[in-house]
Structure formats: C-alpha cells, structure tokens
Amino acid sequence: MRVHLRPQHRIVEIEGRRRVGQLLAELGVLPGTAMVIRGDVLLTDAEVLEDADDVEIRAVISGGAS
C-alpha cells in the first residue's frame, strides 16, 4: 500500500494486509496524533488496509506561540 505522510511530504510503500492501528505503530505514530484518510473517509484503528490501498496519515499536532 502507498502511505502519504503529511506534513512531512513523504511517501512510503508498505506490503501486506494490516490494521490501521498496526500501521501507525510500525510508523511510530502515536494514537490520537494523526488522522488516517482513505479517499474522503477517515479510518479507525480497527480498519483493515490492503496492498492496493492509498492512504494519507495527516498529523494533527500544531504548536509554537500561544
């Protein structure tokens, strides 16, 4: 599957069926710190991803001056 990481603008190719939660753990993304998007739908950790999938992992953390 193809995984687009934003805002890093990085694309990684990962082989093999796995759950969203497992993919996030493998990429070192903490739960609740990113949205996983397939098309125009968000995926929960329990969703299963297949090799043909194209997903975006979009970080939600922002910071700096308050």
Add this chain to the structure above:
Amino acid sequence: MNCTRCRASAEVQLRAHNAAFCRTCFLFVFRRQVERAIASERMFTKEERLLVAVSGGKDSLALWDVLVDLGYDATGFYVGLGIGGYSEVSHEKAAAFAARRGLPLRVVRLEEEAGGLGVSTVAAATRRVPCSACGTMKRHHFDRAATEGGFDVLVTGHNLDDEAARLMGNVLRWQTDHLARQRPVLEPTHPKFVRKVKPLYLTSEYETAVYAFMRGIDYVVEECPNAAGATQLVYKDALNRLEVASPGTKLAFVKEFLRAAQPAFAAADLPPPNGCARCGMPAYGSLCAYCRLVDEVERKTGRADAGAHA
C-alpha cells in the same frame, strides 16, 4: 467499530471519551461540546460581537465555522506574521474560508503595521525564540483590533492540547502569574482589553482536525517553520505518551486544574495593568511588552522607524 450513538459504522474513535462516532454523530457531538463550553463558562451571547483570531489552521477555522453555524456574530481577524511562504499560504487559507462563506475578515500584516517587523526580523534582531516574539506581537494586535473595532469578545482557537501543554510548562516552572490567568474566560482588567475566551479548551486537536476534515475546511496542514523544536511541542509529545498509557489524562489534567487549583492562583493575581506610555495599550510597566519589543529591535538594529506606528 460502531458509532456509540446510532450504531452505524464509526469513522472516528475518541479514546478519552471511550466512544466512537459516525460522521453525522461526530459533527453533532462536536458542536454540542463547543456549545456546552460556551454556555457553562458564560463566554458570550448571540447579542455580542465576536472577533475570532484566525491563523488559517484547523483549530481557528473549525471554531469560526462552528460559531457561525451556531448563529453567533463572528468576524475573523488574521495577523500576517511575516514568516515567508508559510504566512502567505496561511493568509490564503483564511481568506478563502471567509470568501466562500461570505464572512468578514480583518487583516493586519506585521511587516506593514510595525515598520516591517515580521516575526523572523524581530527574532533575528533580538535573538529571542521566534515563538516568544510571535506571541507578544499577536497578543498586542489581537487586543488592539478587538478594542478599536468595538468588539465585545476576543475568541481564540486554543484547544485542549494547547491548554494541557501550557499548564505543564507553567507547572514545571511554577509560573504562578501565568497559572493565575490560565482560564477559559478572562474578563477585561483594563479599558483597552475585551473579554478573552477559548471555546475549544476541552476539545482535543484530534477532534478539531477531524471536524475540519469532515466539514471540508481547507486549512494549513504544514507546520510553522519556526515551531520546530518549540518547547510546547515537547510538552505535547510527553502528554500524548501519557494519554496513550491512560486515555483521558489531558482532559483530567486541565479540568481538575481549573476546578481544584486555578482559583487559588487567581486569588493571588497581579494588580490590573496601567496604560502604556507610548501606545496606551495595557502595560505592567511604563511600556507594554509590544512597545518594549519594538524598542529592543530599534536599539539592536539602529532602525528609527521601528516604533513609528505606535
């Protein structure tokens, strides 16, 4: 995974609330959460004029969207920080959001307002951390725009993660004067202040990002280039690790601080500010923090025009 409310297939899981929601129910719950925060803290009414500080990011645009949806009189206010391409994109996003919905947006550009004092220029001249200079300048312009524009309330998009990180920083250094003012509602202590409120103070940034995504809000996903290594992000990372181990930690940290500890700090708060001798805005010395910053830039760069705006 099914929606906690309607049992349809869930699109979002909120561990802190031990719940999952479909799109329709999430949007309902999100709006209700913001409505409850506004009502329980008596933040503002539909008769009052709100100035919403918008950055082009997910939190402020999601907040503006909800406020308009709930029927509030909300005008946007964007401060151009002079951070190169990042500021240009941020402005475009805020302006496009306003134009698409026919909402009023006021704009101030630091590089034009203060003799060319964008955040990057000021940080380089004063050797301050950019986020420190940025915060001082933004707060000054927010206060000025709110009072000069005749608004009743200044609304910001600070979320639960911002508040938890700020609380962690304030506690780690025991900044009691900051703890005294860390509240979701700050009543004005000077004629040139208006009430300041944070309707998203119990809403996580994951939730605001989800809301923005579901509502089709085109926001700046890219991080501010100056934020890399910012202390606030270190605190957020630490808190997110605690949250994974024990969901609900951030919410409890902020809620219990406000309930159990904040009133004691507030009781020992500083006296009300005076007027700045130069610009008339609230100040705790003879000059406000913004005019002191402008003076510092002038001293260090020899620019006589740096404070000409005030």
